[in-house]
Amino acid sequence: MRIEADVAVIGAGIAGVSVAAELAGDHAVVLLEQESQPAYHTTGRSAAMFLESYGGPPVRALTVASRAVFDAAGPLLTPRPLLWVAPPAQFDRLEALAGSALIPVDAAEHCPVLRPGWCAAALLEPGALEIDVLGLHQHYLGSCRRSGAEIFLNAAVRGGRRDGDRWLLDTAAGPVSAAVVVNAAGAWADRVAAALGAPPLGLRPLRRTAAVARATGVDRSWPIVADVGETFYFRPEGAGVLVSPADETPSEPCDARADDLDVALALDRVNRATTLGLRSVQTAWAGLRTFAPDRIPVAGPDPAAPGLWWIAGQGGYGIQIAPELARVTAASVRGEAVPEALSVARFTGR
Ligand SMILES: Cc1cc2nc3c(=O)[nH]c(=O)nc-3n(C[C@H](O)[C@H](O)[C@H](O)COP(=O)(O)OP(=O)(O)OC[C@H]3O[C@@H](n4cnc5c(N)ncnc54)[C@H](O)[C@@H]3O)c2cc1C
Incomplete structure (x- = not known):
C-alpha cells in the first residue's frame, strides 16, 4: 500500500x-x-556541547537563536564552561580567538591538573553549556x-x-x-x-573519536578543556574523563567505529598537557561530522x-x-x- x-x-x-x-x-x-x-x-x-563562540557567523547566529527552545523544552542545558588553553607555540591563535564571550584566566584555577609548563595562557567561555x-x-x-x-x-x-x-x-x-x-x-x-x-x-563525512578514560581525582566542576590548536579536548564524565583527539578523518558514510590509534592519541595528548596520567578507557566511540x-x-x-x-x-x-x-x-x-x-x-x- x-x-x-x-x-x-x-x-x-x-x-x-x-x-x-x-x-x-x-x-x-x-x-x-x-x-x-x-x-x-x-x-x-556527540560531545553534547553548546558553545555560542563556535563556528562562523551563520553558525553563531543559529546557535544564539536556538537557545530559547532549549530553555523552553525543559532542563536540557547545564553549565559547563569551556577553557581554551594554549602552549607557548599557539599563543597567537589564542589571541585571535579572544572576543567578548571569552575572558583571560589563570588556567590552573579552573583545572589544576593542567601542567604549568605546557599551558602558557587560557581563555574561559563561562556561558558554555552541556546539552541533554x-x-x-x-x-x-x-x-x-x-x-x-x-x-x-x-x-x-x-x-x-x-x-x-x-x-x-x-x-x-x-x-x-x-x-x-x-x-x-x-x-x-x-x-x-x-x-x-x-x-x-x-x-564530507569526517570521523571524530571520543572515549571515556578511567581517572582519579577528577573534580566534576572542571570545565571542558580544549587546546586552541584543536588537537584534543577533555571534560569530566562520571568518575572519569571524556577525551577526544579532535580528529577529522575522511570516511565513507558508515556505522563509524573508534580506531585504537585515535583513542591512544587522545590519551597521549591529554597526558602531555595534564598530570591526569590516563592509561585505560571504559568505552570509546566515533561518529561522522559531515561538512559542506x-x-x-x-x-x-x-x-x-x-x-x-x-x-x-x-x-x-x-x-x-x-x-x-x-x-x-x-x-x-x-x-x-x-x-x-x-x-x-x-x-x-x-
Ligand atoms: C564525536 C562528536 C562530537 C560532537 N560534538 C558536538 C557538540 O558538542 N555539539 C554539537 O552541537 N554537535 C556536535 N557534534 C555534531 C552533531 O552530533 C551532528 O552535527 C548532528 O548529530 C547531525 O545530525 P543529523 O541528524 O544531521 O545526522 P544523524 O544523526 O547521522 O542522522 C541522519 C539519519 O539519517 C538516516 N539515514 C541515512 N540514509 C538514510 C536513508 N537512505 N533512508 C532513511 N534514513 C537514512 C541515518 O540512519 C541517520 O539516523 C558532534 C559529533 C561527533 C561525532
Missing part, C-alpha cells in the same frame, strides 16, 4: 526529527529512518507523535523519482508519495540525493530538484543549532520569508 504525505523527511537524527516536528503541526508528515532506532548515528555520539542531546531528540519525537506525524523505522529510502508534481519514494517500508522531500540523512545526504537523481553537494565544502550548514530548497529540501552539513554544531535550523527550513518549506542572517541555503559545493 502506498503511504501518502505532504512531506517525507529522510533521517531521524536530530535534523530530521526537529524539522519533522516543526512541519507536523500543519502538514501530513512521514519520517523515514533506515535504522531500527532513531538517533543511532551521529546524533547519539537525547532529551532534545525525545522532545522533538514527542512533538512529532502528538502532531500525528508517522514515524517509520527500518525504512531506508532506496530511490525515488518525480511523479507529476510529487515525489514517489522507494523505501524499505513500501512506496511513499509526498509533495516535498526533506533530505536530513546526515553523512548519507549526498547518497540520498543521488538516489533521487539530484546532484550532490560535495558533503565551506563548513556552513545547508538548509533550504534545491534549485536543481523541485520539491527537494536539504538540511545537511551541520558538522560539529548540529545539536546546538538544530532548533533554529529546523525552524528556518520549515519556514522555507511553507514559503515564508527567512531572516537574511539565518538563511543558510547555498549550493556552493556544486
